[in-house]
Amino acid sequence: MAQSESITAAIKTTATEQIAAIQAGALDARELFDAYRERAAADPNNAFTWVASETPAELPAASTPLAGLPVAIKDLFCTEGVPSQSGSKLLEGYLPPYTATAVQKLIDAGSTSHGKTNQDEFAMGSSNENSAFGAVLNPWDPSRVPGGSSGGSAAAVAAGQAPWALGTDTGGSIRQPAAFCGLVGLKPTYGSVSRFGMIAFASSLDQAGPITRSVADAALLLSHMEGKDPRDMTSIGLREPIEVPTRTDLTGLRIGVPEELSGEGIDPGVRASFEAALEQAKALGATISTIHLPNAPHALSAYYVLAPAEASSNLSRFDGVRYGNRLEAEDGSLIGMYTRTRTEGFGAEVKRRIMLGTYALSAGFYDAYYGRAQQVRTKIVEDFADAFSQVDLIATPTAPTTAYELGAKSSDPLSMYLGDFCTVPMSLAGIPAISIPSGLADGLPVGLQLAGPAFSENLILGAAHALEQAIGFDTAGAIR
Amino acid sequence: MIDAKQVLHVARLARLELAPEDVQPMADELSSILGHIEQMSSLDLEGVKPTTHVVPVEGVLRADEAEAPLPREVALSQAPKHSETGFLVPSPQA
Numbered sequence: 001m002a003q004s005e006s007i008t009a010a011i012k013t014t015a016t017e018q019i020a021a022i023q024a025g026a027l028d029a030r031e032l033f034d035a036y037r038e039r040a041a042a043d044p045n046n047a048f049t050w051v052a053s054e055t056p057a058e059l060p061a062a063s064t065p066l067a068g069l070p071v072a073i074k075d076l077f078c079t080e081g082v083p084s085q086s087g088s089k090l091l092e093g094y095l096p097p098y099t100a101t102a103v104q105k106l107i108d109a110g111s112t113s114h115g116k117t118n119q120d121e122f123a124m125g126s127s128n129e130n131s132a133f134g135a136v137l138n139p140w141d142p143s144r145v146p147g148g149s150s151g152g153s154a155a156a157v158a159a160g161q162a163p164w165a166l167g168t169d170t171g172g173s174i175r176q177p178a179a180f181c182g183l184v185g186l187k188p189t190y191g192s193v194s195r196f197g198m199i200a201f202a203s204s205l206d207q208a209g210p211i212t213r214s215v216a217d218a219a220l221l222l223s224h225m226e227g228k229d230p231r232d233m234t235s236i237g238l239r240e241p242i243e244v245p246t247r248t249d250l251t252g253l254r255i256g257v258p259e260e261l262s263g264e265g266i267d268p269g270v271r272a273s274f275e276a277a278l279e280q281a282k283a284l285g286a287t288i289s290t291i292h293l294p295n296a297p298h299a300l301s302a303y304y305v306l307a308p309a310e311a312s313s314n315l316s317r318f319d320g321v322r323y324g325n326r327l328e329a330e331d332g333s334l335i336g337m338y339t340r341t342r343t344e345g346f347g348a349e350v351k352r353r354i355m356l357g358t359y360a361l362s363a364g365f366y367d368a369y370y371g372r373a374q375q376v377r378t379k380i381v382e383d384f385a386d387a388f389s390q391v392d393l394i395a396t397p398t399a400p401t402t403a404y405e406l407g408a409k410s411s412d413p414l415s416m417y418l419g420d421f422c423t424v425p426m427s428l429a430g431i432p433a434i435s436i437p438s439g440l441a442d443g444l445p446v447g448l449q450l451a452g453p454a455f456s457e458n459l460i461l462g463a464a465h466a467l468e469q470a471i472g473f474d475t476a477g478a479i480r
Numbered sequence: 481m482i483d484a485k486q487v488l489h490v491a492r493l494a495r496l497e498l499a500p501e502d503v504q505p506m507a508d509e510l511s512s513i514l515g516h517i518e519q520m521s522s523l524d525l526e527g528v529k530p531t532t533h534v535v536p537v538e539g540v541l542r543a544d545e546a547e548a549p550l551p552r553e554v555a556l557s558q559a560p561k562h563s564e565t566g567f568l569v570p571s572p573q574a
């Protein structure tokens with residue numbers, strides 16, 4: 001269906017601008033919802049695993065904080081009565097009987113989901129090629145990956161199929177796809193958003209957050225997601241309310257650039273964009289200094305023990321008994337049913353990580369791997385504490401490369417894992433970090449990561465907003 | 481680092497079955513990843529406490545008051561096989 005010019009123009013504006021237009025009576029929420037739903041259903045990039053068949057008869061009132069705007073939800077968030085499959089064949093067709101708290105809070109604030117987005121199976125991957133429902137294409141260049149694991153959420157927002165989206169980040173799964181797709185992605189402090197109803201990957205690391213077209217949008221969406229939840233005993237909420245970011249200068253702000261995460265291994269195009277962004281920060285009044293996170297080079301090792309170990313435990317629940325698909329064994333045995341269900345239900349990467357985690361936790365290896373990784377985690381936490389005694393924020397490239405070609409890394413798991421080295425340390429420390437676009441390298445978006453101490457979301461969002469205004473990147477650049 | 485025999489043992493613990501031709505490639509992939517992870521052993525971690533949780537949480541116990549649970553038929557609705565009162569599985573004795 002052809003969409004009116006005014007709606008096409010509205011889709012290129014940010015969610016914050018759309019809400020203002022709806023509340024001023026200048027934009028029709030239903031017409032906008034219809035347009036997003038149709039664009040999601042057309043889905044040239046395979047970003048969606050489910051799209052609402054029609055616009056709800058009644059949308060939330062324009063006077064609600066989110067004014068009836070749709071939101072795309074990563075597949076792994078349980079949404080009552082809507083397929084929630086975490087990118088897995090094992091959960092194909094699963095219709096949860098309840099809704100994740102983060103999603104319910106957005107509904108309560110006046111949003112409605114128009115679609116669920118594709119992802120790496122159980123959020124395990126950095127390219128969105130590990131989905132049982134097919135790879136997602138990058139709207140900036142469909143021969144390339146959108147990043148992962150929240151690749152469908154990022155592709156949907158970048159292509160104008162959703163004004164914004166929910167993602168989850170375990171080791172970079174919000175920030176890296178946001179970087180690859182020219183968007184803003186925020187991983188908040190661990191515990192700020194409830195994990196209730198998120199199909200778990202690694203519970204001590206998983207955190208939900210927004211993927212948006214502007215820093216103000218990220219602040220607005222997070223403000224309606226965060227909060228302590230009696231159903232998640234690790235949730236604590238933020239210590240202060242999220243403010244709408246308005247900062248336009250960085251006067252007095254001390255930004256540290258860790259040598260370990262910004263030197264060796266960063267592609268020249270990414271490095272040039274990163275250095276240009278640091279110059280912008282300097283021009284806005286920030287002081288830039290080189291700092292050290294001496295244990296950061298070991299963060300990936302610790303992460304690829306801890307995350308698979310937690311995953312191997314979390315994914316033991318997928319046994320064909322309570323939900324998901326079941327395959328009976330030829331011998332009719334119970335153990336055989338478990339084994340066949342899991343063997344045929346899980347994809348290759350999920351099996352690899354379950355194997356890795358099971359090995360790391362098995363008798364005789366626990367101390368050498370899991371115990372040691374937890375000690376390395378302590379060292380990483382201490383490194384950040386030292387750094388934040390010298391600087392206010394830390395800046396790094398979000399990823400060492402721009403979006404790569406489909407298939408480029410899928411046959412070499414280790415090389416895929418190594419691409420996470422700029423984002424994993426913050427995940428291990430549980431601290432908040434945002435990725436904003438710093439520019440283009442060879443026509444592809446580059447992400448700048450800003451990280452701060454736990455609960456410094458307002459500081460991060462303010463600084464990111466000032467830089468965003470100075471950089472002037474067009475996040476609608478891939479909307480056709 | 482991890483050989484085919486260990487891979488088969490771990491697969492059995494994880495309730496996964498590997499086709500014979502997939503065992504050695506899995507051993508090779510896991511060995512390559514574990515080879516990277518082994519770099520941790522160069523760190524002196526004597527006396528370093530392990531971190532299990534990064535953000536301090538207190539008072540996580542809620543009041544012991546019963547809330548309405550999911551109705552049984554709703555909780556059972558997504559099971560591959562169930563009766564009116566519970567999940568059905570093959571007999572462990574089979």
